[in-house]
Amino acid sequence: MGRITRAEMIQYLKLYFIFGSQNTTQLPEQVVKEAIAGGITLFQYREKGEGSKAGAEKEELARKLQEICRQNGIPFIVNDDIDLAVQLNADGLHIGQEDIGAKEARKMMGDKILGVSAYTIDEGLEAAEDGADYLGLGPIYATGSKDDAAEETGPQVITLFRKMGIKTPIVGIGGIYEDNIDEVMKSGSDGISIISAIASAPSPFESARNLKKRIENYL
Numbered sequence: 001m002g003r004i005t006r007a008e009m010i011q012y013l014k015l016y017f018i019f020g021s022q023n024t025t026q027l028p029e030q031v032v033k034e035a036i037a038g039g040i041t042l043f044q045y046r047e048k049g050e051g052s053k054a055g056a057e058k059e060e061l062a063r064k065l066q067e068i069c070r071q072n073g074i075p076f077i078v079n080d081d082i083d084l085a086v087q088l089n090a091d092g093l094h095i096g097q098e099d100i101g102a103k104e105a106r107k108m109m110g111d112k113i114l115g116v117s118a119y120t121i122d123e124g125l126e127a128a129e130d131g132a133d134y135l136g137l138g139p140i141y142a143t144g145s146k147d148d149a150a151e152e153t154g155p156q157v158i159t160l161f162r163k164m165g166i167k168t169p170i171v172g173i174g175g176i177y178e179d180n181i182d183e184v185m186k187s188g189s190d191g192i193s194i195i196s197a198i199a200s201a202p203s204p205f206e207s208a209r210n211l212k213k214r215i216e217n218y219l
């Protein structure tokens with residue numbers, strides 16, 4: 001099998017839905033099914049913050065959402081929780097700077113997809129060194145979905161990473177919705193990752209479909 005190629009990773013990053021039960025008042029399985037039907041290309045289970053599940057409940061929902069992704073050929077990524085990722089044999093793991101180190105995570109995840117959040121150039125360079133398959137940069141714009149989010153960077157941070165010669169696939173995150181996709185992609189991002197623009201939409205299906213239409217200009 002081996003590590004995912006850069007080209008494959010970039011395709012998966014086009015419309016990356018990130019979600020946990022705390023992001024909706026609807027049935028979580030229904031939201032994920034609609035997002036997939038709308039055309040998301042990658043899914044991350046991020047059960048975190050106020051109102052999120054833990055322990056057996058979290059694992060049970062993870063398994064349900066993993067099965068929905070498997071049935072639809074969408075890779076299933078787990079956020080933060082490497083033990084859960086390993087236990088479920090998830091397709092990948094996403095870690096932040098305060099989680100387990102990328103080197104350690106790469107050892108435990110083998111050739112699975114490993115994504116790392118980076119805020120500074122040094123964090124980005126280090127993560128790439130340590131075997132990250134993609135970097136999550138942001139918050140690009142103001143976000144209400146991460147209670148400890150750093151100051152928004154604006155899309156220029158992506159351009160800066162590119163200017164510094166960072167070739168690792170990049171996905172922008174934070175406050176992204178239909179009207180600012182173009183700015184994020186024109187700044188050099190390989191895709192967009194989204195929570196509320198899909199999860200909080202009246203129709204997650206419609207929203208994902210509209211976002212997919214916009215991102216198709218960059219496929």
Ligand SMILES: Cc1ncsc1CCOP(=O)(O)O
Nearest residue numbers: 139143145174175194195196
């Ligand atoms: C997990 C995360 N990391 C940086 S911003 C963010 C939340 C993004 O959520 P939204 O798409 O609703 O702004």
Ligand SMILES: C=C1C=NC(C)=NC1=N
Nearest residue numbers: 079094117136137173193
């Ligand atoms: C914090 C994050 C940053 N980027 C991505 C892709 N996922 C996250 N959970």
Ligand SMILES: [Mg+2]
Nearest residue numbers: 080095096099
């Ligand atoms: Mg984290």
